[in-house]
Amino acid sequence: MIDSFVIPLLKIAIVLNATLVGVTYMVLLERKVIAWAQSRLGPMRVGPYGILQPVADAIKLMIKEDITPTRADKWVFTAAPIISMVPALITYAVIPFGPTVNLFGRQVALSITDINIGLLYVVSVASVGVYGIILAGYSSNSKYPLLASLRASAQLISYEVAVTLTLVSVILMAGSLSMVSIVRAQEIQHVWFAFVQPLAFVIFFIGGLAETNRAPFDMPEAEQELTGGFHTEYSGMRFALFFLAEYANMIVVSSVATTLFLGGWLRPFPNVAALGFLDIIPSWTWFLAKSFVFLYVFIWVRATLPRYRYDQLMAIGWKLLIPLAIANLVITGIVKVMLL
Amino acid sequence: MGQAIAFYTISAFVLFFAVLVVSTKDTVHSVLFLVVDFLFVAALYVLLGAEFLAAIQVLVYAGGIVVLYLFVVMLVNLKRPPEAYEDPHRRTKLGYALSAAVLVELGAIVGYGYLTPSPIRPAPAALPVSGNTEEVGWLLYTSYLIPFEIASILLLVAMIGAIVLAKREL
Numbered sequence: 258m259i260d261s262f263v264i265p266l267l268k269i270a271i272v273l274n275a276t277l278v279g280v281t282y283m284v285l286l287e288r289k290v291i292a293w294a295q296s297r298l299g300p301m302r303v304g305p306y307g308i309l310q311p312v313a314d315a316i317k318l319m320i321k322e323d324i325t326p327t328r329a330d331k332w333v334f335t336a337a338p339i340i341s342m343v344p345a346l347i348t349y350a351v352i353p354f355g356p357t358v359n360l361f362g363r364q365v366a367l368s369i370t371d372i373n374i375g376l377l378y379v380v381s382v383a384s385v386g387v388y389g390i391i392l393a394g395y396s397s398n399s400k401y402p403l404l405a406s407l408r409a410s411a412q413l414i415s416y417e418v419a420v421t422l423t424l425v426s427v428i429l430m431a432g433s434l435s436m437v438s439i440v441r442a443q444e445i446q447h448v449w450f451a452f453v454q455p456l457a458f459v460i461f462f463i464g465g466l467a468e469t470n471r472a473p474f475d476m477p478e479a480e481q482e483l484t485g486g487f488h489t490e491y492s493g494m495r496f497a498l499f500f501l502a503e504y505a506n507m508i509v510v511s512s513v514a515t516t517l518f519l520g521g522w523l524r525p526f527p528n529v530a531a532l533g534f535l536d537i538i539p540s541w542t543w544f545l546a547k548s549f550v551f552l553y554v555f556i557w558v559r560a561t562l563p564r565y566r567y568d569q570l571m572a573i574g575w576k577l578l579i580p581l582a583i584a585n586l587v588i589t590g591i592v593k594v595m596l597l
Numbered sequence: 598m599g600q601a602i603a604f605y606t607i608s609a610f611v612l613f614f615a616v617l618v619v620s621t622k623d624t625v626h627s628v629l630f631l632v633v634d635f636l637f638v639a640a641l642y643v644l645l646g647a648e649f650l651a652a653i654q655v656l657v658y659a660g661g662i663v664v665l666y667l668f669v670v671m672l673v674n675l676k677r678p679p680e681a682y683e684d685p686h687r688r689t690k691l692g693y694a695l696s697a698a699v700l701v702e703l704g705a706i707v708g709y710g711y712l713t714p715s716p717i718r719p720a721p722a723a724l725p726v727s728g729n730t731e732e733v734g735w736l737l738y739t740s741y742l743i744p745f746e747i748a749s750i751l752l753l754v755a756m757i758g759a760i761v762l763a764k765r766e767l
Contacts, residue, residue: 377656391664
């Protein structure tokens, strides 16, 4: 009873709440880091150094008037933010935050579930997320959102190919689709896959930027060309849901990158026994720290790089990343068969 | 028992959304119902213990193919009144005959299934691998290698054909 109901429900509650709190503080972190990059202070008014800013923002978004345009397709207009939020959240079901640990005399796995097809689940859930953007643009019945959503869906579909191909080469290395087994494989092979699959790692990261619509690939919300992008017509809490979904997706990409390429919950150099004293630090801390590095790089890239033009974006995706990913996959396969 | 309840509930949803797909007037809504329908079919696969197939169903159909449908539907103006679709050459009688034939065929299959006792099949030989994904892969590359390769060539031909049709000068 406790093992089959109470603990999973507790885990789901903790992960979802931690994600939503994490997302709101990601927004603050982003504003702060970008402000520092531009020699500004960022939010300073609400609380010391602005640390209560997310709370103020949340209250503001909740009590703002929620407008539905007259000629909008009402059902789809309401469903679109939900459709983009749900896939972002249910992906956390398979992400392993740590190994099975002994908690109050009970064996508890630090992941909501470990299914045999974990990575495939992540990819397929992410592929459903694109509907949120397409439908938001379509149902607004307005020019800019429609253009933005067409761009966004073309971009997402193109980069999904490259990202999935890099995942296949990781699966070849690990010999499993289960997220826990992929981390275990890195433990057994004594190496993070980022070092044996550097090309896949770079392509995955670039693809991840594009998949989450982040700068320099934030084409769908290019202010100068498209006013607000696909969510121009949205206001209040529905706009907030799109915003939350974007940041939740960033955390998903960071967690998946950590799991696949940076050894998940493993400490640095798991093969060097001299660093054994690092085991005092709980494993999930390593996971969170590594994911945080990715999130920081996401923001850093946004503060540093200008946006690509749309045709350049497509050229990078189709003419550079996909051929490289295929070459990487073929080479991985050959090396795996010949040497191992 | 629980499995039967789940099966009939999910099947009812599959049929319900399938009816909505063909009966809704707004084409975009119709495509959306199709997505929901595919998700319920994926749930049926999960119920049968075929998680791999369920994930592929969501990835390929719900996440891939229907996105393209949606593109086409959004870019083509379909908001004409239903009368605009009245084709004087439409063969209504032929349509009724065809649907009747399909219905009779379905009934025959169901009736045959009920009347004849299912033959006792030998248990499938144990595969040298375990796990859903591994078993699918093993079977595809051993017993079903030739159909698998033929299907791949078919897809390749379709891909090349699309490129030849779409590209003006090669």
